[in-house]
Amino acid sequence: MEADFFIVGQGLAGTLLAFELISQKKKVIVFDDPQNTKASDVAAGLINPVVFRRMTKTALLDVAFSQMESTYQQLEDLLGEKFYFPGQILKLLNEESDLLWRNKVFANQLTDYISPNPIQPDQFEVLKSTYSIGLINKSGRIDLQNLICSFRKFLIERNLIYFEPFDYEKVAISTEYVYYKGHSAQKIIFCEGAAASKNPFFSKIQFKHSKGEVLDVTLPNVNINETVTDEVFLMPMGNDLFKVGATYSWEIQNCKTTEIGRSELLEKLKRITSVKPIVLNQLAGIRPTAHDRKPVVGLLSHCPQIGILNGLGSKGALLAPYCARLLSDVLTGNTTNIPGDINVTRYFKSI
Ligand SMILES: Cc1cc2nc3c(=O)[nH]c(=O)nc-3n(C[C@H](O)[C@H](O)[C@H](O)COP(=O)(O)OP(=O)(O)OC[C@H]3O[C@@H](n4cnc5c(N)ncnc54)[C@H](O)[C@@H]3O)c2cc1C
DSSP states (O other): OBOSEEEEOOSHHHHHHHHHHHHTTOOEEEEEOTTSOOGGGTOOOEEOOEETTTTEEOTTHHHHHHHHHHHHHHHHHHHTSOOEEEEEEEEEEOHHHHHHHHHHHHHTTOTTTBOSSOBOGGGOTTSOOOSEEEEEEEEEEEOHHHHHHHHHHHHHHTTOEEESOOOGGGEEEOSSOEEETTEEESEEEEOOGGGGGGOGGGTTSOBOOEEEEEEEEEOTTOOOOSEEESSSEEEEEETTEEEEEOOOBSOOSOSOOOHHHHHHHHHHHTTTOOSOOEEEEEEEEEEOOBTTSOOEEEEETTEEEEEEEEOOTTOHHHHHHHHHHHHHHHHTTSOOOOOTTTBGGGGOTTO
């Protein structure tokens, strides 16, 4: 089969890139290994515009937020389902973080996203006593699992996806084409998440992935509509169901859930509410993260038939739409410019 682009991986990155290219009337063939674990399968999909430790904007926030809203809206229109649920975050503050919040809100131009003055906690009875609560107004969650599943059906119906592990040894590259198992395309883009560490074309990228675990719990009669965050987040999913997450670990032996992860989440949840949770499910995954925690986007300058969309870290729901649009604009000739700090070429300077 002849295509314009091969895409390897149909997690969030591969899904959004395929969507952008198909919207530009390009033909894609996607290869996805169903045996491989996806970070996107476990992600809570929370969109948080603020880095609380320093009270700064999340990197790329202003460009990424508007692209995010428009991309998920377009996907909802295409697939006829709802994926984006705008909402607020309540950040529990102590005396020190309350002061930092007030000091940084104007200095760091956060007023479009958060309320300048933290509120008194009295109105939230189910929350444990806290000094004050900061309100993040522009936030929400993306139902990544439903989005990816629904887009997969779209690809299957059009015969645009193969479910198999991609075999790097079977790729042949000429100056104009990429050949793979009887198919050809102009370029191949790898969207493999943490599995990219094993990709021989990208061995120069310094990845520093982190493993994360989340819990699905019920908390009877905790009537709260906002996501609450302290050391972990508590995200309402409706009908007394909540997601609690997430842990961070950089010593990754495997992708399995652990007793330590579960205890850590439950212990930290106790600082948010004293209501006793019933644990329904525990999930683990690996966040694909570059050493500088920035996305990795673009084509290899020494071999421009090969590209990558990766390094979405813990912010995929927010950053993936912006990065996918940027890369699709490069692939379709609408721009040549990917900012240096997120461009894959930062890892290939000596070639
Ligand atoms: C516990 C946890 C909680 C998280 N919570 C949030 C959150 O609340 N908000 C947020 O924005 N982000 C969150 N994230 C991060 C988010 O999951 C990632 O940023 C995002 O999902 C990464 O998407 P991806 O497509 O790059 O990678 P993945 O989702 O891992 O997808 C990679 C895909 O490539 C396929 N693949 C890999 N290699 C091959 C190959 N050789 N051949 C064929 N297919 C291949 C895999 O099968 C998979 O389908 C969380 C992550 C974790 C682990």
